[in-house]
Amino acid sequence: MTAPFEELLADLRDECAALDVVLAGLPAREWSRPTPARGWDVRDQVWHLGWFDGEAARACAEPEVYAEENARALRDVPAYAQDVVRRGREREPAEVLAHWREWSLRFRQAALAAGPGRIAWHDTTMSVLSMVSARVMETWAHGQDVRDTFGLPAQETDRLRHVARLGVRALPYAFRAHGQAPPDAPVRVELDLPSGAVVTFGPDGAEDRVTGRALDFCLVVTQRRHVDDAGLTVTGPVARRWLPIAQAFAGPPGSGRAPGGHGG
Template sequence: MDAMEPVVTALRAESQRLYDKVSILPEAEWDRPSPCRPWTVRELMAHMTAGVGRVAAMLAEPEGAADRLVSAAGYYAPDARFSVRANALRTESAQEGAASHPDGWALAEHFDSVWRAVVAGCDGLPPGRLVRTRHGDPMALGDFLVTRVVEVCVHGFDLAEGLGDEPWPTDEAADVVARLLLDGRPYAVGASVPGMDWDRTTFLRKATGRLPMSAAERAAVQRHGVVRLTLG
């Protein structure tokens, strides 16, 4: 199996699941508040769409070269990428993106075309193909695609919460995100974080700050090497 295939498969599956959920939303639902304040569901969806679409822009640029690459986990380091200014620009960009579509259905259709173009554009490319993020970080394409799976999956939790729905992660995406959080290990109930009998979705939500953790749970997560990601 191609080393990038599971990640592309996860991005495809999670994006399709997301589209299936939002494409049938009544228009009024798009203006519900999301837990990613100050965004509405509509603005959060615009942010997710732009995040996936960055892959196409990267692949349109010359590959170039780099001596040292940023890993998928390293992409979420607590540095300038998540500064007050960067977050303000991120918020403003999503609001502008949402306003550029006449209604929620048009935004959902735009997302559908974006993710399909990205998946098609990655077909046949090696996972080591060099790309450069909008922050200037050189990354292997396979690693950057992992971050896109994280974005669609984790912000999918946020969308579900904003809509009053149950979380909807696909198995493919949940596995990719769990392996990132566990430094390459798959998630196994009671084994990945001993003493914590969480199902995989609960683990993902707790480890990414979407559900609160007790002091004992935080200590267990830290003790067993769960990777901490700086997320919006």
């Protein structure tokens, strides 16, 4: 077991704990409040997290069970996604919170037992290391939707480096998702973490560059803020084409946020 993998799991644990602090204090009536993600309320956000924590846990610990559920999902992805939301809306807020708590923990346990190697995931394979990073990103991003709903400040910690890394690595995917060929030119990304450390990606000599706070970059690549509302310095044609369509998550292009607000 590598130390970075254990540290990553600890960061996921801490990201979940930070969101739990917000959710634990919410009265039941507030779980039906609409979030900035169009059509989703707080209950939908938390159920989504718990459901896919559960899928990730089964992929690690019960691959046969996961494969059966995944085959059902792949037969009709939009219908499956709607069914997942429906199941959450049939449950009371306390049940949804308990479900997320249970499966976020079970995923961390299953990931630790499996180790950082590759496993089957959707229609491909994925390293458990990358899967844990993705769960950090998802927990932070959906947590941001909840925080925005109640006017709470963003969760800004050095754990954002995991979200940023996924956003950078997904650059080719973002272009392909929009029907564009990924550019050949590299992009240098330099981001300031809350601790004062600087995290960098890409060659130092690249003409295309993105610099600024890690928080602003992560809000953009998770489509929680429009790039025009982020305090990033963007230089070069490739970087300027990339950020408006950037997405750190898999799946079709999201609608993102409109300029000047958090609404979806």
